[in-house]
Amino acid sequence: MVVTWWGALIGLAIAIILILRKVDAVYSLFIGAILGSLIGGANLMQTVNILVKGSQSVMGTVVRVLAAGVLAGVMMDSGAANTIARTIVDRLGDRMAILALALATMVITAVGVFIPVAVLIVAPIALEVGERSHISKLALLVALSGGGKAGNIISPNANTIAAAKGFGLNLSQVMIADFIPAVVALIVTVIVASLIKHKGVAVVKEDLADNPKIEQSDLPSLKSSLVTPIIAVILLLINPLGQIFHVQWMSTIDLDATYVLPFAAIIGALAMHKGRFLRSYAQTGMVKMTPVVMILIGAGAIGATITQSSLPQLLISAIKVSHISGVFLAPLSGILMAGAAASTSTGVILATGSFSKAILGFGVQPLAAAAMVHTGAIVIDQLPQGNYFHVTANAMNMDIKQRSQGILYEAICGGSACLTATILYGFLHLI
Numbered sequence: 142m143v144v145t146w147w148g149a150l151i152g153l154a155i156a157i158i159l160i161l162r163k164v165d166a167v168y169s170l171f172i173g174a175i176l177g178s179l180i181g182g183a184n185l186m187q188t189v190n191i192l193v194k195g196s197q198s199v200m201g202t203v204v205r206v207l208a209a210g211v212l213a214g215v216m217m218d219s220g221a222a223n224t225i226a227r228t229i230v231d232r233l234g235d236r237m238a239i240l241a242l243a244l245a246t247m248v249i250t251a252v253g254v255f256i257p258v259a260v261l262i263v264a265p266i267a268l269e270v271g272e273r274s275h276i277s278k279l280a281l282l283v284a285l286s287g288g289g290k291a292g293n294i295i296s297p298n299a300n301t302i303a304a305a306k307g308f309g310l311n312l313s314q315v316m317i318a319d320f321i322p323a324v325v326a327l328i329v330t331v332i333v334a335s336l337i338k339h340k341g342v343a344v345v346k347e348d349l350a351d352n353p354k355i356e357q358s359d360l361p362s363l364k365s366s367l368v369t370p371i372i373a374v375i376l377l378l379i380n381p382l383g384q385i386f387h388v389q390w391m392s393t394i395d396l397d398a399t400y401v402l403p404f405a406a407i408i409g410a411l412a413m414h415k416g417r418f419l420r421s422y423a424q425t426g427m428v429k430m431t432p433v434v435m436i437l438i439g440a441g442a443i444g445a446t447i448t449q450s451s452l453p454q455l456l457i458s459a460i461k462v463s464h465i466s467g468v469f470l471a472p473l474s475g476i477l478m479a480g481a482a483a484s485t486s487t488g489v490i491l492a493t494g495s496f497s498k499a500i501l502g503f504g505v506q507p508l509a510a511a512a513m514v515h516t517g518a519i520v521i522d523q524l525p526q527g528n529y530f531h532v533t534a535n536a537m538n539m540d541i542k543q544r545s546q547g548i549l550y551e552a553i554c555g556g557s558a559c560l561t562a563t564i565l566y567g568f569l570h571l572i
Contacts, residue, residue, distance in 0.1 A: 144181030144191070149450035152177015153495065156443055157481040161526055166487060170439030177446045195445025199437045199494070202306040206299045206433055208402045210426030212253040212369060213298075215406040217262075218422050219415050220359060221366035222249045226263050228363050230270065238270045239334045242281065243288030247327055250292030252370035253402070255429060256485070257532040259292070260285045264536035271344035278348075279341030280334045282537050282547045287330025287554030290519040293485060294319040294326075294558060297373060297402055299433045300486040304515040307493025308507035312398045313377040318512040318572055321565065322558035326519075329557040333550050341546060348538045361413040369409025376401045436487050444494020453499035460503070467503025468567035470496060471510045472559050475517025483527025488518040509566035516562040519555035523548055 156173025160166050174195065178188040216222045226245040233241035242263060249259040267281045293300060295316045305315045360366075376396050383391025410419050447453070460467050474496040479488020492514045500510045523530055525545070534544035565571045 144178055144183055144446060144450035146181075146450050146452040146455045148179075148181020149177050149447045149452045151180050152446050153443060160482055163526070166482065166484075167435045167439040170436070170443045174439075174442035174446045177443070178449075181446070181450060191445050191449055192442045194449075195441040195443070195494070196438045197441075198445065199306075199441035199490075202303055202490075203434050203437055205302045205306065205312070205398045205402075206430055206437065207427070208399045209253060209297050209299065209302060210430035211403040211423050212373060212406040212426070213255060213258075213429060214422035214424070214426030215369055215410050215419075216249075216252055216254050217258055218418070218425050219366075219410065219413055220361055221369065221409070221413065222252070222254050222259070222262050224360045224363055224366040225249060225252070226266060227360075230263075230266050235270060235274045238274050238276060239280065239284045239338065240331050242267050242270065243284040243291075243327060243330045243334065246285045246288035247292035247323070250289045250298070251296045251323075253297050253373070255298065256289040256293050257529050258429075259289050260533050261536050264533075265349075268344050268348050268537070272346065272349060275343065276338045277341040277343055278537050278539055278543065279546055279550075280338040281344070282533060282539065282544070283337065283550045283554065284330060284334040285537075286523060286533060286547065286551045287334065288327060290551070290555045291323040291326040291330065291558065293519060294515055295323045297377070297398060298486070299430065299437075300489045300518065301515065302398065303437070303486060303489045303493060304511045304518075307489070307497050307514070308501075308511040310507055310511055311377075311380065311395075313381045314508055315511050315515060316377070317381055318508055318566065319515060319558075319562070322512070322516050322561040325561045326554055326558035330554040333553055337550065342539075342543060361415070365409075365413040368412040369405050372408055373402055373405035376405065433486055436484075437490055440487065440490040440494050443491070447495040448498050453496070453502065456496070456499045457502045466567075467500070468505060468513070468563065470503065471500045471505060471513035471567065472517035472563050474500070475514040476520045476559070479518035480521040480524055483522060483524040483530065485518045485522045488522060489515055492518065505567070506570075506572065508572050509570070512562045512566050512572070513559070516555075516559040520559050521548075521552050521555070523551050 152173040155176055156169045159169035178191050229245040230241045246259050246263045250256050271281045305312045379391050380395050410416050474492040478491035482488050
């Protein structure tokens with residue numbers, strides 16, 4: 142059964158419109174998948190089969206996302222992320238405040254903390270530094286958001302897992318490929334935030350009134366805080382580094398994120414002498430990951446509707462006729478889907494589920510495609526219809542108008558990573 146291309150496209154449009162209208166994202170995706178299949182010519186039984194097939198296709202990603210939740214829970218609830226952030230800011234000092242804040246948010250996100258939570262962790266520190274160094278809230282927001290975006294594309298978070306599994310890759314491969322774009326994004330973030338450090342409203346003492354007072358004695362040491370991310374990174378990189386440097390014994394070790402991330406989290410919790418809280422940390426991670434898992438299932442359904450249709454082949458034909466490079470489909474799908482959902486992870490899930498077949502149809506290598514889709518998803522994922530916009534506004538004590546001023550600057554930061562990945566991997570074929 143092949144669904145008509147216009148039926149699949151109508152279904153995708155319905156899902157996006159419903160999401161923009163604040164209908165629950167999971168229901169929006171299922172409604173779009175059902176209507177798209179029916180409009181496209183499938184009967185009721187065929188529609189159910191398409192939905193089931195699509196939902197089954199994302200189960201591998203679901204398992205890995207749930208595993209990542211254990212690591213995220215440990216890093217967030219143990220205070221490890223807070224320790225890392227405060228250490229970076231203290232070591233670099235006020236003279237390099239913007240770099241310190243951007244780097245701190247990047248590192249915290251890179252070690253597995255969700256980007257909204259990373260911003261919430263660093264925001265109180267940022268406001269303190271901003272008040273002392275006379276840096277505007279807008280510049281602080283851009284530093285935190287840009288740094289978070291850079292870290293998000295090299296993290297073992299749900300979006301990176303989705304990008305990897307969407308193109309049949311290992312998580313570590315995508316993390317390595319996105320490293321250079323992440324560094325470029327960090328550099329651009331520091332430059333942009335520095336240029337606007339006096340633009341917008343200033344931080345006043347009242348902004349610091351609600352800052353949580355965290356005693357240093359309540360936080361784990363830096364050494365113990367780093368155990369979890371270091372173990373996770375080392376284990377995930379054994380195989381790809383073995384292949385890069387042609388080390389036979391390393392190349393034969395293929396460790397999956399499904400057990401690497403929880404293992405690293407458990408060892409890290411024990412190193413911080415907080416093993417007794419592991420159940421609580423895991424529960425936190427499960428709560429945080431549940432919405433992502435549900436969206437994955439919904440996105441699998443809409444993705445199956447599209448891949449079962451003639452739309453991928455039509456896209457390939459249309460782009461070939463227009464003589465536009467098919468490489469652009471990868472970053473554009475990431476940008477548009479993440480912008481529609483105002484979510485990096487949802488955007489990556491939608492883009493890989495819906496357009497991976499068409500992207501690969503142009504001869505784009507899977508790793509290059511994953512890197513371009515993934516970096517594309519961080520360009521405009523901060524739009525107001527998503528929760529990230531509002532969480533970060535509250536964290537920085539900004540109203541809607543003030544928060545909206547940051548959207549363009551954040552897009553420049555994320556766009557630099559996307560442009561870098563597209564040039565390096567899409568046109569120069571460096572991977």
